[in-house]
Amino acid sequence: MEHTSTLEKVLRAxxxxxxxxxxxxxxxxxxxxxxxxxxxILRVPPSMIFEPTLSNYRGxxxxxxxxxxxxxxxxxxxxxxxxxxxxxxxxxxxLALGVPAAYAFARHKFRGSEDIAFTLLSxxxxxxxxxxxxxxxxxxxxxxxxxxxxxxxxxxxxxLPLILWIVRGYFEDISPDIEYAxxxxxxxxxxxxxxxxxxLAGPGIAAAGLLAFIFAWNNFIFxxxxxxxxxxxxxxxxxxxxTASGIQYGQIAAGxxxxxAPTLALALYAQRYLVEGxxxxxxxx
Amino acid sequence: MASVELQNITxxxxxxxxxxxxxxxxxxGETLVLFGPSGAGKTVLLRLICGVxxxxxxxxxxxxxxxxxxxxxxxxxxxxxxxxxxxxxxxAFDNIASPLEARKQTRGALKDGVEAVAKLLRxxxxxxxAPRELSNGQKQRTALARALVGSPPILLLDDPLRxxxxxxxxxxxxxxxxxxxDRNATVIYVTQDYKEAMxxxxxxxxxxxxxxxxxxxxxxxxxxxxxxEIARLFGDxxxxxxxxxxxxxxxxxxxxxxxxxxxxxxxxxxRDGQACVLGFRPETVSFVEAGDGHAxxxxxxxxxxxxxxxxxxxxxxxxxxxxxxxxxxxxxxxxGTAHIAIAPDKALLFDRESGERVGASLLSxxxxGExx
Numbered sequence: 017m018e019h020t021s022t023l024e025k026v027l028r029a030x031x032x033x034x035x036x037x038x039x040x041x042x043x044x045x046x047x048x049x050x051x052x053x054x055x056x057i058l059r060v061p062p063s064m065i066f067e068p069t070l071s072n073y074r075g076x077x078x079x080x081x082x083x084x085x086x087x088x089x090x091x092x093x094x095x096x097x098x099x100x101x102x103x104x105x106x107x108x109x110x111l112a113l114g115v116p117a118a119y120a121f122a123r124h125k126f127r128g129s130e131d132i133a134f135t136l137l138s139x140x141x142x143x144x145x146x147x148x149x150x151x152x153x154x155x156x157x158x159x160x161x162x163x164x165x166x167x168x169x170x171x172x173x174x175x176l177p178l179i180l181w182i183v184r185g186y187f188e189d190i191s192p193d194i195e196y197a198x199x200x201x202x203x204x205x206x207x208x209x210x211x212x213x214x215x216l217a218g219p220g221i222a223a224a225g226l227l228a229f230i231f232a233w234n235n236f237i238f239x240x241x242x243x244x245x246x247x248x249x250x251x252x253x254x255x256x257x258x259t260a261s262g263i264q265y266g267q268i269a270a271g272x273x274x275x276x277a278p279t280l281a282l283a284l285y286a287q288r289y290l291v292e293g294x295x296x297x298x299x300x301x
Numbered sequence: 302m303a304s305v306e307l308q309n310i311t312x313x314x315x316x317x318x319x320x321x322x323x324x325x326x327x328x329x330g331e332t333l334v335l336f337g338p339s340g341a342g343k344t345v346l347l348r349l350i351c352g353v354x355x356x357x358x359x360x361x362x363x364x365x366x367x368x369x370x371x372x373x374x375x376x377x378x379x380x381x382x383x384x385x386x387x388x389x390x391x392x393a394f395d396n397i398a399s400p401l402e403a404r405k406q407t408r409g410a411l412k413d414g415v416e417a418v419a420k421l422l423r424x425x426x427x428x429x430x431a432p433r434e435l436s437n438g439q440k441q442r443t444a445l446a447r448a449l450v451g452s453p454p455i456l457l458l459d460d461p462l463r464x465x466x467x468x469x470x471x472x473x474x475x476x477x478x479x480x481x482x483d484r485n486a487t488v489i490y491v492t493q494d495y496k497e498a499m500x501x502x503x504x505x506x507x508x509x510x511x512x513x514x515x516x517x518x519x520x521x522x523x524x525x526x527x528x529x530e531i532a533r534l535f536g537d538x539x540x541x542x543x544x545x546x547x548x549x550x551x552x553x554x555x556x557x558x559x560x561x562x563x564x565x566x567x568x569x570x571x572r573d574g575q576a577c578v579l580g581f582r583p584e585t586v587s588f589v590e591a592g593d594g595h596a597x598x599x600x601x602x603x604x605x606x607x608x609x610x611x612x613x614x615x616x617x618x619x620x621x622x623x624x625x626x627x628x629x630x631x632x633x634x635x636x637g638t639a640h641i642a643i644a645p646d647k648a649l650l651f652d653r654e655s656g657e658r659v660g661a662s663l664l665s666x667x668x669x670g671e672x673x
Contacts, residue, residue, distance in 0.1 A: 193386035196353040199373040200380045201447070202403030215390050 043276075049269035057265045072270035081257070081267060088259060092271055094246060095253030099275065102239070102249055103232040105168050107225050110175035115221060118180050119213060122187035123195075133180070140177045144237045147173070152241055162244045170238050175228040182227070186220030187213060222289045226282065233279050250275035303364030303454040304329045305350060305487055310359035312345055312511075319345050321511040322359070332481055332488040334502030336495065336534070341508040343491040344383070347457050350489065352376045363455060374403065379453035379486075383460040385444040387432040393419075393443045394428040400451040418446045421480070438469045449484065456486045462497060474500050495535045499523065507531050525649070529656040532580050532649060538612050538624045540580050544653060549573040556650075559617040561597045563643070565650065576653040583612065583626035585644035588633050596640035599623060604635045615639065 020028075049057055051068040075081050081088040121133050151170065152161065160166030190213060198208045214221070236251040243252070254271050257264040305327040312320040319342045327333045335343040348354040350361060352373035360369045368376050379400070387396050394415055401411045419425040422442040427435060435443060441461060448456060462470045478501055481488050492498050498505050499519040507515045507522060515527040526532035532540045545556035547565065554565035556579060563579075571577065589596045599615035602622075606612075606629065613625040613633065625641060627633055651658050 191384065191386065193382050193384060194388060196348070196351075196373070197380070197382060197386040197447070198388065198399060199353065200351050200376075200378060201400040202374045202377075202451075203399070204372075204374055207403075212388060 046269045046272055049265060050273045052266055052269075054262070054264060054266050057269075072266040073274075075267055076270050076274065081259070081264065088256075090253075090256045091245065092250070092253055092256070092274075095248055095250045096274060098247055098253075099233055099249035099251070100278065101164065102167055102171060103229050105164070106171035106175050106232045107179075107229045109168060110172055110179045110228055111221070111225055113172070114176050114179035114224075115183055115214075115217075116209075118183035119187050119209060121180070122184045123192070133184070136177045136180055139173045144173075148237065148241050155242060161242060162247055164247060167239060167243055167247065170242060171232050171235065173238075174231050174235055178228045178231060179221075179224045182224035183217060183221055186217035190216045219289055222286065226286050226289070229282065230279050303487060304362075305455060305489065306362040306365075307346075307350070308360045308362065310346070310349060310356045310361070312342075312349065312354065313357050319511050320349070320356070323511075323513060324359075325506060325513065325516070327487055327489060329487055330485060332478075332490060332501055332503045334498040334505045335489060335491045335508055336493070336498040336502075336505050337508035337514075338534075339493065340510075342511045343508055344459055346508075347380070347459050347489060347491055350455070351378045351380050351457055376455075377453055378455040378457055379448035379451060380457040381444045381448040381459065381461045383463050383491075385432075385440045385464070387440060387443060387447075389432050391431075392428065393424065393430050393432065393435065393439075396432065396443055397428075397446045397450050399447065400453075404451070414450055415446075418450045422446050422449075437465050441465050441469070441473075449480075452484065452486070454486055456481070456484065456488045458488065458490045460491050460493065463493070470494075470497075477501060495537075499535070507534070524647070525658070526580075527658055529578060529580065529651045529658075532651070532658075536582055538583050538626060540582050540649075541586070541623050542651075543579045543621055543623075545577050545579045547571045547573065547575045547577055558621075558643075559597050559599075559619065561595070563648070570659055571650070571652075577659070578651040578653050578656075580649040580651060581643050581647065583624040584610075585647040586623065586625045586641050587627070587644070588625070589640050589642045591640045595642045597642070598638060598640055601634055601636050601639055615641065 048064065050072055051070070052066050053069060053071065056063075056066045076090070076092045079090055079093065081090045121129055155161040155166050160169070194216070195208050195212050198212050199205065203211070233249070234251065235249070239248050240252045250271065254268060254275075257268045257271065305325075307323055307325045310320055310323040311318065323342075323346065325333075335346060337343055345354060349356055350363075352361075352368065352371060356369070360367055362368065363376060363378070387393075388399070391399075397415045397419060398411055401414050406414070415428070416425060419428055422445060424439055424442045424446065427439055430439075432440060432443070441464070445458075445461060448458070462473055465473070474497055481501070490497075490501055492501075502519055504517060505515075505519055505522050506513050507527075509530060515522060515531055517525075522531065523535050526535065529542065533542070543558060545558065547554050547556055549555075550562070550564075552564055554571055554573075555562045556565065556577065557563070558579070565571070591598070597617065599617055602614045602616055604611060604613045608629065610626050610629055611631075611633065613627075613635075615623050615625060617623065623641070625633075633639075649658055
């Protein structure tokens with residue numbers, strides 16, 4: 017890349033700009049919308065010049081949704097809290113179950129181990145609606161419908177296979193000799209797992225956890241069917257903005273900004289781990 | 302100190318038998334070298350002894366105690382891996398300290414123990430470094446230090462010099478015997494380098510395809526290899542191997558090289574017309590005057606002067622290649638036609654079909670006219 021002509025530089029810069037605009041414009045537009053009223057959003061032609069207002073955010077945070085017709089009670093902050101709680105607990109449970117399982121699958125080839133691992137993976141590509149109907153019936157019978165416990169359980173369909181398969185790859189990348197060396201030094205297998213395998217797979221576990229968190233956060237269908245209003249996350253809660261008197265675009269935009277912010281912040285913070293963690297296994301010779 | 306005994310060990314991976322009914326005893330304080338080509342089963346055997354691999358059949362005894370079902374951490378062996386297997390997220394100090402940590406030693410005793418062994422191996426200045434900051438030689442010494450630090454009665458060294466440069470390998474080859482002798486441990490050492498095997502081993506077990514082909518002192522293995530393969534693996538330049546056919550003469554059996562008869566001793570168990578291979582090491586061949594009845598005429602093809610010796614490649618009248626090695630500085634022909642003689646008491650005879658050595662190693666050239 018040392019001898020790039022001016023033309024090449026210009027072409028590259030414009031290509032990059034096009035890509036950035038393509039991906040960033042919707043986010044930029046949403047942020048603009050979140051500071052506008054429905055009237056300024058819907059005017060034709062659209063304009064970037066408007067008088068910014070915080071009324072959308074105020075409405076969401078206080079729970080008073082002002083529409084043309086009346087004031088509606090909404091519980092968006094409650095939804096946001098639900099999202100945080102559901103995603104964090106789902107990832108925590110999935111890590112607690114998935115990391116030891118991944119280690120077992122990576123290190124011990126027992127009869128049927130591949131089949132079990134694949135079955136777990138297949139949960140990821142089964143359409144959620146396929147399992148939802150029977151699940152709803154079961155959950156109602158055993159009293160798990162509309163509980164955090166039941167939701168976290170169902171969220172394992174999303175988180176567990178992801179963590180299991182990513183982390184398994186990381187454990188497989190650790191040379192067994194390193195673990196053997198630690199055991200021969202006189203440490204139990206559990207100490208070896210804790211002191212050698214876990215730290216060495218650390219970046220991979222962090223990356224898998226982060227991905228699982230994002231997938232759990234973005235989930236819509238499970239919570240829509242299995243939870244009632246007070247247990248629903250933001251993805252479902254945003255439906256409340258489609259009211260009888262119209263769609264509240266400004267508030268939806270503000271809601272989106274608020275709900276994207278935590279995952280975005282987390283992803284930005286952990287970006288280094290994410291890239292390192294997900295590519296480490298691939299490029300190792 | 303403790304002895305190691307393997308009884309009828311068999312190890313299979315799926316349908317592949319890697320170790321086939323191996324029995325082996327290593328005495329207390331002895332250094333046994335496992336030598337053989339890759340895939341012979343040396344490393345698997347070592348892993349069976351330290352307990353990270355389980356045998357399908359057979360028993361592992363350490364100090365007369367049955368350890369077959371004992372976990373690796375309770376066997377009390379020290380091991381250095383071929384690929385070092387250092388813990389990448391720990392400093393060299395913590396790497397070396399790990400066997401002591403497992404024994405819950407006090408911080409002071411731990412520090413003293415690590416520093417003593419690090420000083421011995423001259424890595425005391427890099428103890429705070431992470432493995433990736435160490436040179437290959439330092440990594441190898443750290444791995445060795447980790448195996449030595451707890452003074453285990455059994456030391457297993459899996460080709461520890463494989464991945465270090467030639468200079469360090471040479472140094473360590475000189476240093477290791479003293480180091481191991483000081484430790485008073487029973488040592489099992491795996492290598493693919495015959496020089497290492499000869500330099501370090503009290504005894505050498507030559508392995509091939511999951512079996513021990515020959516077990517003996519370095520001198521026995523070098524001078525009386527059990528078969529052609531072993532003869533070929535030991536020695537540099539490699540042994541000369543010529544196809545010969547055994548004939549019966551008035552003085553017993555003899556073989557011919559370029560029409561020159563070589564007498565075989567009476568106790569050689571061969572029959573008339575048996576297809577054999579005659580083996581003789583390059584250093585047992587010497588140049589002699591032409592016209593001597595013992596002399597085999599050869600054509601000199603090339604001469605390679607090495608530091609301490611000169612190696613000559615020659616061909617016989619029927620185009621068979623012979624390597625001749627002589628100490629550097631001694632006179633010898635470098636081109637044209639010359640005559641050679643094979644030291645009569647050092648040649649070896651192998652059966653061509655089975656590759657096994659037959660009978661004693663004694664051979665003598667017979668004066669012309671005596672043969673036939």
